[in-house]
Amino acid sequence: MLFKGCHNDIPMGNEETIPPKENIIKVGILHSLSGTMAISETAVVEAELLAIKEINRNGGVLGKQIEAIIEDGASDWLTFRDKARKLIDKDQVVTVFGCWTSASRQAVLPVFEAKNHMLWYPVQYEGQECSRNIFYTGATPNQQIEPAVKWLLQNKGDEFFLVGSDYIFPRTANLIIKQQLDALGGKTVGENYLPLGNIGVGSIISKIQATLPHGGIIFNSLNGDSNVAFFKQIHAAGLGADKYPVMSVSIAEEEVRQMGVEYLRGHYAAWNYFQTVETPENIKFVDSFKAEYGADRVTNDPMESAYVMVYLWKQAVEKAGSEMDLEAIRVSAIGQQFNAPHGMVTMHPNHHISKTVRIGQVRDDGLFDIVYSSDTSVAPIPWNRFVPETQNYRCDWTDPHKGGKYEV
Known part of the structure; x- marks a missing residue:
């Protein structure tokens, strides 16, 4: 090499x-x-x-x-x-x-x-x-976030607490999720952010317990070491995956391996690939x-x-x-x-x-059981259709007259 x-x-x-x-x-x-x-x-x-x-x-x-x-x-x-x-x-x-x-x-x-x-x-x-x-x-969001929200609404409930790191991806992802929930009849009950790398998740756990006393969906867009503290503390607080399923979009097999499967077992992640793809x-x-x-x-x-x-x-x-x-x-x-x-x-x-869009659930060995897979490959839509300001935008670099971003 x-x-x-x-x-x-x-x-x-x-x-x-x-x-x-x-x-x-x-x-x-x-x-x-x-x-x-x-x-x-x-x-x-x-x-x-x-x-x-x-x-x-x-x-x-x-x-x-x-x-x-x-x-x-x-x-x-x-x-x-x-x-x-x-x-x-x-x-x-x-x-x-x-x-x-x-x-x-x-x-x-x-x-x-x-x-x-x-x-x-x-x-x-x-x-x-x-x-x-x-x-x-x-x-893109239509290949991960949007199908994850739709699957959760169909299978896990309609009340969502959104937690993410405080930078552009989680904030924009949660904007899309809130717009999608409004369109599909779901409800956002809470939204909290942590500076990237911050491990002070205690107040977020308390807010989740207060707004979802009987259980509900946690949509997680934390990144980096913050996830270690988050999953360890929701585990310690007794917020199990049976009543408080967490859907993550930045947690995968490598993070499970490093963090410990005991803290993530039963929770979910939305990706396109899992190691268990056959x-x-x-x-x-x-x-x-x-x-x-x-x-x-x-x-x-x-x-x-x-x-x-x-x-x-x-x-x-x-x-x-x-x-x-x-x-x-x-x-x-x-x-x-x-x-x-x-x-x-x-x-x-x-x-x-x-x-291809897939949703997986963490199992005992730290890998994911695939619980959902799209029937066909999904074409990418960079400009989000749930955000009013950009729902009509398109992107095409093969047409020099359009200059990449254009509005239809």
Whole structure:
């Protein structure tokens, strides 16, 4: 594996013979390997490195080997911005795979747009964005949040308490949820936020008990270490999954493994991929990841999206015939398909991919029983239909007259 930069003791396997510079393609990897978001982002880096190792082993891209330059965003948005500039200007990478939180993505977005560069972003997010410089392989709200709310209304009740970290993704997600509940006959009984990384969840637990004395749904968009305190304290308070089911959109197998299954057993998460998806591609993905990083490790949705985006980038580069011609790569990326571990994905003209929607329930071994799966792959809708200001917006980078974002 070819790599440079910060790697935070991520096991890489045996380093291979480094080819001449003219036979190397340099890419950037930019995630939090320290701070509150490291609990989630470290495994995403591992998945990206796994894809790069596989591609290199099979001949590379355009006959060249990929060199990954890894930088630590350190859960700090200004650091993300500075590292993005460093990767583009100093390291001269041809693309960057990176970010988790919307705060980090929005911190680097002006950098990629000003320098007309390219970011591949692997995590579900709130939508309400459309950049020609970003390809998004995580879920849009209609591929995660909206179907989760609909499933809960049909199966678990109609009273929702919303809890999230205090930054753009949870606040926008909860705006969408409230609008959706109003439209579908549900009720928002409470809404609380914590600064990212804050563990002072006691007052939120008290408010949940006061507003939902006999039980109800907790919709959770906390990120990072705050989730550890939250689930441990709702467990200690006796708010079991039978009466207080928690639906999370940023908790997956890796977080369950690190936090302890005893605190999450019976609760739910909405994603597109779970390790328990039964496809030949997923069996291969899980086996490869465990062989590289340890038999006790798990895979999850952001890791799968990160793994997939490296392959989609590879295919776009090969179709363009150049790793340097970013405009040609942008055009070539549209329509790219990949038989991902969770199912076939297609890159749409709005720079997002189609995805199968799934809801899982945490079981005794820390993996998820899949309790719902969409019948077909769901097309991405970045501009949300439940938000009046944006419900008529569309995004299409194949039509130069529309300039990306436009109103129908």
